[in-house]
Amino acid sequence: MGVPAIVGQSKRDVFHFLLDRVQDRLSSWKANTLSSGEKEVLVKAVLSALPTYVMSSFRLRRMLCLELMKKIRSFWWCNSGKDRSNHWVHWDLLCRHKKFGGLGFQDFEAFNLALLTKHAWNLQLHISRWDKPDTLIWAPERNGSFSVRSAYALARSFSDPRAASSDGxxxxxxxxxxxxxxxxxxxxxxxxxxxxxxxxxxxxxxxxxxxxxxxxxxxxxxxxxxxxxxxxxxxxxxxxxxxxxxxxxxxxxxxxxxxxxxxxxxxxxxxxxxxxxxxxxxxxxxxxxxxxxxxxxxxxxxxxxxxxxxxxxxxxxxxxxxxLASSDSPSSARCWVPPAEGMVKCNFDASFSSQSSRGSGGAVFRDCRGHILHAVVFRPFLASSALMTEAYACLRAIFWASSFGYQRLCFESDAKGVVDAVQDASSCPFEIASICFDIRMDLQSFAVASLEHVRCLGNQVAHDLAMLSRDLFLVDQELFSLPPHISASDFGCHVIKSSMASPLSKHLDFLCGSSGSAGNEGTNENQ
Incomplete structure (x- = not known):
């Protein structure tokens, strides 16, 4: 990779080849014939990537970083074929994120520091007083795992503290x-x-x-x-x-x-x-x-x-x-798809209200013919975010599936964040880490069980149940008939309502017929 095996006292001489590499690329381009969009791609994809491997192992001198920046800055502002041109915006502003008024160019000093911080993070030793080892959490990331991206953003916040205050x-x-x-x-x-x-x-x-x-x-x-x-x-x-x-x-x-x-x-x-x-x-x-x-x-x-x-x-x-792109890409199912023969599909969803910090949910169980076997609503519970609400709804859906005695299930949710967190523990946000751990363990108790993501249109019945439970129920409850305004719109008309009528179902029909559907407050941010 061109990294020197031995580094002496003069880092400027050892790493001068980085400047030569950048200059060789610049010499092969005609800056005055490129548009601003084309220059941006070349700066981010080529020039900024050249010193990355070296910066991941060595701390570059400040003067070397400034010289790299100077060459890229000259290329960016050159539009007439001349060596000298007006630089209309300060380099620090160009390095800001686009949502803060910059162009997202790389600050070599901050990026070098972020890459080296990754090594320091990996070398941390965790000592615990308990049998279970402590977990070191990187606060800037939702999943608590270290990332160079967040470390770079943190380093940039120290060098340009006014960036985040810009109107985006x-x-x-x-x-x-x-x-x-x-x-x-x-x-x-x-x-x-x-x-x-x-x-x-x-x-x-x-x-x-x-x-x-x-x-x-x-x-x-x-x-x-x-x-x-x-x-x-x-x-x-x-x-x-x-x-x-x-x-x-x-x-x-x-x-x-x-x-x-x-x-x-x-x-x-x-x-x-x-x-x-x-x-x-x-x-x-x-x-x-x-x-x-x-x-x-x-x-x-x-x-x-x-x-x-x-x-x-x-x-x-x-x-x-x-x-052309849409015709080439495979079309994913937008409606509810029945499970395989002998399987039961459970669709669940949640509703979160930021004003009351409370969530609720619902789940519907159907067989391979689309017949509704069970419909359940979850009582309102305290939650700090929509993501936590969806995770808890998943846990409640698994509990009800187990209580019904099913062993071959496919769980579906439109909360992609929860599905990804359960399937990949390394990307799990730390706020729902314990809930996702319980979900993984509970899924193993079934003979066959999977958790998949589905589009919102394929999860409409569960969504309507979640909105209903927020307003009408104080405890978990199985429904023996669906309210009039809830239909299996995500799977045509393949719904067979149970003949087991109850006072509860009549009460639901009356309430839903008089008050209409629930409002849109607290729509899940993961949909």
């Missing part, structure tokens, strides 16, 4: 916008005031005039360029949204982006509306650049038409790719 809403919308990756990076630069407008170039001593290149009336700032310039105002009026910015005042582009988000929220598809707005802004910028660098002036109708045409061309290509 605007940035999430930028990266989820239905547009090209290069336009997403363009919006990101706009929100950071990192475009070479006349005003920004004047501050850096690059130009002598800061007037708008199109109207020549005001200084060319981002706010003027996109919202105040007479040309831009007309383009927005000609767009399908017919926006009028003549009476709106923004202090920064981020204010304008907030207005876009609010406006798009009134449309049926927010992501699609923001995508079209982003194309309009992109072509306003392209029209400005054609005027500055080529002396060409696009008409207002031409700018608006280019933006709309390119947007729908992108959406058509996007839809085509999605349809």
């Amino acid at each position: 809403f605007h940035w999430r919308v930028v990266w989820r916008c239905a547009t090209l990756s290069k336009i997403q990076h363009f919006l990101w630069r706009c929100c950071h005031n990192a475009l070479p407008t006349g005003l920004s170039l004047l501050w850096r001593g690059c130009v002598d005039s800061l007037l708008c290149s199109r109207c020549g009336m005001e200084e060319e700032s981002l706010v003027h360029l996109f919202f105040r310039c007479s040309h831009s105002v007309q383009v927005w009026r000609l767009s399908p949204f017919h926006l009028d910015f003549s009476s709106v005042s923004f202090h920064s582009f981020l204010d304008g982006w907030s207005f876009f988000i609010w406006w798009a929220s009134t449309s049926p598809d927010q992501s699609l509306a923001l995508g079209l707005m982003s194309f309009c802004a992109w072509f306003i910028w392209k029209a400005r650049n054609h005027r500055v660098f080529h002396g060409l002036l696009w008409s207002l109708v031409q700018v608006a038409a280019k933006a709309v045409a390119n947007f729908w061309e992108f959406q058509d290509a996007r839809s085509l790719c999605s349809s």
Whole structure:
């Protein structure tokens, strides 16, 4: 792997080959021909990965990390084929997570420390006063297991403590916008005031005039360029949204982006509306650049038409790719599927209320023909999260299966977090570790038993029972008939209700018929 067998006192000379490797890759790329999205992929997948193996064994000098950062930073900002270019955003900001306004580039010092911390974690000795050894829990991870990812995030929080305090809403919308990756990076630069407008170039001593290149009336700032310039105002009026910015005042582009988000929220598809707005802004910028660098002036109708045409061309290509991908991938069952002959399937679900910190649940048992054998509701119980509620519902479903005397069962739940935690103990969140341990042990008491994940539509009856139990029951109870509003919608009409009518079932029918279905409060976050 190219790691030196002997390391002397001068680590700079020993690890200088890392700089050579990075430079060799950079020399083979033409940075000025790559879009921002393509550069991001190369930085994260290639350049940042080159020193990883060395950093997992040795602590690199700070100066070496800075030199690696300098080479990557120069590649990122280079767009004209020149060795020197303006660096519009500080490197620390580029290393922030995307949801905090950065690009998620690697901080080599923090990542080096996270990799070495993994070795220290693995060398810990656990001494216990009891027969069972103590478990060392890594608090930043839900499952209590150490991960380089969380260690890196912790190291970054010390070097950039203000990152986590950034408003992540605007940035999430930028990266989820239905547009090209290069336009997403363009919006990101706009929100950071990192475009070479006349005003920004004047501050850096690059130009002598800061007037708008199109109207020549005001200084060319981002706010003027996109919202105040007479040309831009007309383009927005000609767009399908017919926006009028003549009476709106923004202090920064981020204010304008907030207005876009609010406006798009009134449309049926927010992501699609923001995508079209982003194309309009992109072509306003392209029209400005054609005027500055080529002396060409696009008409207002031409700018608006280019933006709309390119947007729908992108959406058509996007839809085509999605349809091809969905046709190639195997389709998973969306409805309830009966078990094999001689097996019983138990579907269970839970409902959690964060206001009362209480959960409840329900389970339904069916045979290979889809006939309901038993329906059970679980009494409300205290829980700290929806995940704990789902885990406890699984435990209660197993208890009832055992009390009914079944030995060949298939348990199904739409709580993927619980299913994964039971199937893989190493990924189990520590808040439900003891419950999952009991589930594994109880499953072994059956002749044949499995726990599988199912989509929400295939678990609808259990979901309705869980919502019902939250409002009507104080103890675990078997139901001898289903309430009217609960049907086997996840398996057609293959339901045979038991003829064992009881006062309890009549009471349920009356309550459910008068009060309607339960509300949506506390919808499980694992669905």
